Amino acid sequence: DAGVTQSPTHLIKTRGQQVTLRCSPISGHKSVSWYQQVLGQGPQFIFQYYEKEERGRGNFPDRFSARQFPNYSSELNVNALLLGDSALYLCASLVVAAETQYFGPGTRLLVL
């Protein structure tokens, strides 16, 4: 079985631009969470979606938004990029009943 997949793997943007990151969960997993991992820190929660509905939001500004599609894949959008948005963006999928999250390889975003 394929694990969690994310695209693109790397991305370079300039301040003020917008970016869209994509995630496909493990087959059969209906919940997706997004995390931001800044260099030298642990991942920090951004959003959780279950069955296409937002179930949780972390302490991130409104420039960050996300959605989940009928096939349970998800997109994370970040508008008006700042230098501080440079990070590894992780997607995790889970079977709600199992309560264990499985992480994808991440998208490394560099904002110049």
Add this chain to the structure above:
Amino acid sequence: AQSVSQHNHHVILSEAASLELGCNYSYGGTVNLFWYVQYPGQHLQLLLKYFSGDPLVKGIKGFEAEFIKSKFSFNLRKPSVQWSDTAEYFCAVNEGNTPLVFGKGTRLSVIA
């Protein structure tokens, strides 16, 4: 809000040495506890998890962790480390299906 403390930022060990990495979370209740590992250039992988039952949990690659409720701790141990254990180790906690709260991570370097 829940928080996780990992006491060691960087640990350097010789091969065959024993390992113990500390992890404390901020408050009780019914928590789920996890250790994830991030090998160089690879994505976060689950090492082990505790939901309930036996407080001594065995994971992959010879790792184990002990949940001590009275100390709000979930320390990771391995009796004899190998060079291939060089990685970043993250402790995480959640309650039910809430988002994971991660510690800042401990970087383990194993030298020959």
